[in-house]
Amino acid sequence: MARQIGDVIVDLQNISLRFGGVKALTDISFNVKEHEIRSIIGPNGAGKSSMLNVINGVYHPQEGQIFFKGALRKKMEPHEAAEQGIARTFQNIALFKGMTVLDNIMTGRNLKMKCNFLQHALYWGAAQKEEIAHRIKVEEVIEFLEIQDIRKTPVGRLPYGLQKRVELARALAAEPHILLLDEPMAGMNVEEKQDMCRFILDVNDHYGTTIVLIEHDMGVVMDISDRVVVLDYGKKIGDGVPEEVKNNPEVIKAYLGTSH
Amino acid sequence: MLYREAGQFKATYAEDSQIFPIRQDKIGFWVLMLVFGVAVPLLSNEYWLKAILIPVLIFSLAAIGLNILTGYAGQLSLGSAAFMAVGAFAAYNFILRIEGMPFLVALVLAGLTAALVGIMFGLPSLRIKGFYLAVATLAAQFFIVWALVKFPWFSNNSSSGVVTAQDVTILGYTFVTPESKYVLTFLIVALMALLAKNMVRSSTGRAWMAVRDMDVAAQVIGFRLMRTKLLAFAVSSFYCGVAGALYAYTYIGTVEPEGFNLDLSFKILFMIIIGGVGSIMGSFLGAAFIVLLPIFLDNVVPVIFGDSLGAGFVSNFQLIVFGGLIIFFLIVEPHGLARLWQIAKEKLRLWPFPH
Ligand SMILES: Nc1ncnc2c1ncn2[C@@H]1O[C@H](COP(=O)(O)OP(=O)(O)OP(=O)(O)O)[C@@H](O)[C@H]1O
Ligand SMILES: [Mg+2]
Numbered sequence: 001m002a003r004q005i006g007d008v009i010v011d012l013q014n015i016s017l018r019f020g021g022v023k024a025l026t027d028i029s030f031n032v033k034e035h036e037i038r039s040i041i042g043p044n045g046a047g048k049s050s051m052l053n054v055i056n057g058v059y060h061p062q063e064g065q066i067f068f069k070g071a072l073r074k075k076m077e078p079h080e081a082a083e084q085g086i087a088r089t090f091q092n093i094a095l096f097k098g099m100t101v102l103d104n105i106m107t108g109r110n111l112k113m114k115c116n117f118l119q120h121a122l123y124w125g126a127a128q129k130e131e132i133a134h135r136i137k138v139e140e141v142i143e144f145l146e147i148q149d150i151r152k153t154p155v156g157r158l159p160y161g162l163q164k165r166v167e168l169a170r171a172l173a174a175e176p177h178i179l180l181l182d183e184p185m186a187g188m189n190v191e192e193k194q195d196m197c198r199f200i201l202d203v204n205d206h207y208g209t210t211i212v213l214i215e216h217d218m219g220v221v222m223d224i225s226d227r228v229v230v231l232d233y234g235k236k237i238g239d240g241v242p243e244e245v246k247n248n249p250e251v252i253k254a255y256l257g258t259s260h
Numbered sequence: 261m262l263y264r265e266a267g268q269f270k271a272t273y274a275e276d277s278q279i280f281p282i283r284q285d286k287i288g289f290w291v292l293m294l295v296f297g298v299a300v301p302l303l304s305n306e307y308w309l310k311a312i313l314i315p316v317l318i319f320s321l322a323a324i325g326l327n328i329l330t331g332y333a334g335q336l337s338l339g340s341a342a343f344m345a346v347g348a349f350a351a352y353n354f355i356l357r358i359e360g361m362p363f364l365v366a367l368v369l370a371g372l373t374a375a376l377v378g379i380m381f382g383l384p385s386l387r388i389k390g391f392y393l394a395v396a397t398l399a400a401q402f403f404i405v406w407a408l409v410k411f412p413w414f415s416n417n418s419s420s421g422v423v424t425a426q427d428v429t430i431l432g433y434t435f436v437t438p439e440s441k442y443v444l445t446f447l448i449v450a451l452m453a454l455l456a457k458n459m460v461r462s463s464t465g466r467a468w469m470a471v472r473d474m475d476v477a478a479q480v481i482g483f484r485l486m487r488t489k490l491l492a493f494a495v496s497s498f499y500c501g502v503a504g505a506l507y508a509y510t511y512i513g514t515v516e517p518e519g520f521n522l523d524l525s526f527k528i529l530f531m532i533i534i535g536g537v538g539s540i541m542g543s544f545l546g547a548a549f550i551v552l553l554p555i556f557l558d559n560v561v562p563v564i565f566g567d568s569l570g571a572g573f574v575s576n577f578q579l580i581v582f583g584g585l586i587i588f589f590l591i592v593e594p595h596g597l598a599r600l601w602q603i604a605k606e607k608l609r610l611w612p613f614p615h
Contacts, residue, residue, distance in 0.1 A: 056480060058476065058479075058480065077479070078476070078479040078480045079479050079480075079482045079483060079484050079485075081480075082479075082480060082481055082482030083482060087480075087481065088480060090477065094474050094476065094477035094480075095473075095474070095477070096469055096470050096472075096473035096474060096477070096478075097473050097474070098469055098472065098473050098538065099466070099469050099470075099473065103466055103469070106463075106466060107466045107467075107470050107478075107481055107483075108481055110463055110466065110467065110481065110482055110483060111481075111482040113463045115462075115463070117459055117464040117491060117495070120458055120459050120462040120463060120464045120465075121455040121456075121458050121459045121464075122455070122458065123458035123461075123462060127458075127462060128274070131277060131462055131463075132272075132273050132274050132277070135273040135276075135277065136273065139273070170481065171481075174481065174482070
C-alpha cells in the first residue's frame with residue numbers, strides 16, 4: 001500500500017464516562033495514528049458508540065484526557081470537532097429527512113462556505129459563485145460513491161443501504177482529516193457491504209483520511225483494519241494488529257460469551 | 261407536451277440550481293408577476309384591492325416569516341401576531357418621532373426592531389423544544405400586546421393604544437389610492453419573498469432545515485445551534501415585523517395592540533399548515549386561501565342553505581370548515597396546498613404517458 005501510517009493524531013488517556021450510575025466507559029486509553037484504519041469492536045453495549053461520541057465532543061467524559069494533534073484538548077463541542085476536521089456517520093442513520101440527497105451532502109460543506117445570510121438572500125455574485133464551487137465538490141463525492149441517479153431524491157424515500165451511503169457522502173463532503181464510522185455496514189447485504197468496504201478503503205487510500213471504524217462483521221474488520229481495539233462492558237480488553245487481537249484469549253472469551 | 265422538461269438539458273450547475281429550472285415555470289412566474297403587478301391594479305375594483313388582495317399579500321409575508329421559523333427551522337411559534345405588532349408600532353414611532361424619516365427606512369427599522377425582540381424571545385429555544393417552546397412564544401404573544409397597551413408612550417398617549425398610521429410618502433409621492441397602495445405592497449412582498457427563497461435554497465436554509473430535522477447531526481457537521489436558531493428567529497420576526505407595518509400603513513390604517521392578538525397568530529399558523537409548511541409559495545397559497553374562504557362561504561352558504569338559517573350559522577359553519585380543513589391537512593397532507601400543486605405538476609410532467 002502506498003499510504004504511510006503517520007504519527008498519533010488522537011490520543012485518548014484514561015477516559016471514563018458515566019451516565020448516572022451506568023459506567024459506559026472505564027479508564028480507557030488508546031490512540032489513533034494518522035492515515036490508519038482503526039477499528040473498535042466489542043459486544044453490544046460495550047461502549048463503542050460512546051467512544052466515538054467522546055472523540056467528537058457529543059459526550060464529555062468525567063475523567064481522562066484527549067490529546068488532539070499533540071495538544072491537550074479542552075472540553076470540545078461537536079461543531080468545534082467538525083471545525084478541526086472530524087466528520088462522522090451514526091449507527092442509527094442521522095440524515096436530514098426533509099431534504100434531498102444533494103442538500104444533505106451540501107450541508108457537509110457548510111464549514112467551508114463563508115457567505116453570510118444577507119449574501120445568500122441576494123444570491124448574487126459571491127454567494128452564487130460559492131454555491132456552485134461547492135456543488136462541484138459535492139458532485140465529485142456523488143460520483144465517487146456512485147449515487148448520481150438519486151441526487152434529487154428526498155432521503156426519506158431511499159432504502160436503508162443507500163441512506164447509509166448518503167450519510168457517508170455527507171461526511172466525506174467535509175473533506176475530513178478523521179472520519180468516524182459507526183457501523184456503516186450494519187443491515188447491509190453482502191454486495192452492499194463489499195461496496196462500502198471498497199469506498200472506505202478508497203477514501204483511506206486516495207485522500208489519506210484517518211478512519212475510526214465500529215463494525216460487528218469480524219471478517220470485514222480483520223480484513224481492512226490496521227489496528228483494532230476491543231471493548232467489553234466499557235473496558236478495554238484488547239488492542240493491536242488484527243492477528244494479535246484474534247489470538248487474544250480475553251477477546252475470544254468475550255466473544256464466545258455472547259451471541260457473536 | 262405542455263409542461264415538460266424534455267429537451268431542456270442543464271449544462272451547468274448554475275442552471276440546475278435556479279429557482280425555476282423548468283422553462284414553463286419561469287414563464288409562469290413572470291406571467292404571475294405581470295398579472296399581479298400590472299393587470300390586477302389596473303383592472304381590480306376598490307373592494308378587491310382593499311379587502312382581498314392587499315391583505316392576502318400582507319398575510320403572505322407574515323406567513324413567510326412564520327414558515328422560516330417553523331417550516332424551515334422547525335421552531336414552533338404562536339407569537340407571529342405579536343411580532344407584527346412590534347413592526348407596526350415601531351414604524352409608527354420611527355415616523356412620528358424622527359423628523360423626515362423616509363417610509364422605506366422606517367419599514368426596515370420596524371423589521372429590525374421586531375428582529376431584536378424576536379431574538380430575545382427566541383433565547384428559550386436554546387433550551388426547550390416543541391410544545392414547551394410554543395408555550396414560551398405564547399408568553400411573547402401576551403407580553404408584547406400587554407406592554408403596548410400598558411405603556412402609552414408606544415401609541416403616543418392615545419387611549420387604549422389605538423394609533424392612526426401616517427401618510428405613506430416615498431420621494432414626494434403620497435400613496436393614497438388603493439391601486440398605489442397595492443402596488444407598493446406587492447413590490448415589497450415580492451422582493452422579500454424572493455430574498456426568502458434565496459435564503460432557504462442556500463446554506464442558510466440548509467442550516468435551518470438541518471437543525472429542524474436532526475439537531476445533533478447538524479452540530480456534528482459543524483452548524484452552530486444557537487446561531488442558527490437565533491438567526492431563524494431574527495429573520496422570521498423581521499418578516500413578521502414588516503408585515504405588521506404594512507398591515508398598519510397600506511391595509512387598515514388604524515391599529516391597536518389588541519388587533520394583533522392570539523387569534524391572528526393562529527390564523528397565520530393555519531395559513532402555513534394549509535398552504536404548506538416549509539414552502540415559500542405555500543405561504544401565498546395559504547394566505548389567499550384563508551382570506552378567501554370566509555368570503556366564499558359568506559356568498560355560497562346562504563345560496564345553498566337559504567337565508568332561513570340566520571347569520572350566526574354562517575360564521576359557525578366557517579369555523580367548522582376551517583377546523584375540518586386543518587385536520588385534513590395535518591393528517592393527510594402536511595405539506596399543504598403547495599405539495600398538492602407539486603403533485604399535480606409531476607402528474608402533468610408525465611402526462612399523457614404515465615410510465
Ligand atoms: N445517552 C445515554 N444515556 C444513558 N446511557 C447511555 C447513553 N449512551 C449510551 N449509554 C449506555 O452506555 C453503554 C454503552 O453504550 P454504547 O451505545 O456506547 O454501546 P455500543 O458498544 O455502541 O453498543 P452497540 O453495539 O449496541 O451499538 C450502554 O449501557 C448504554 O445503555
Ligand atoms: Mg453503538
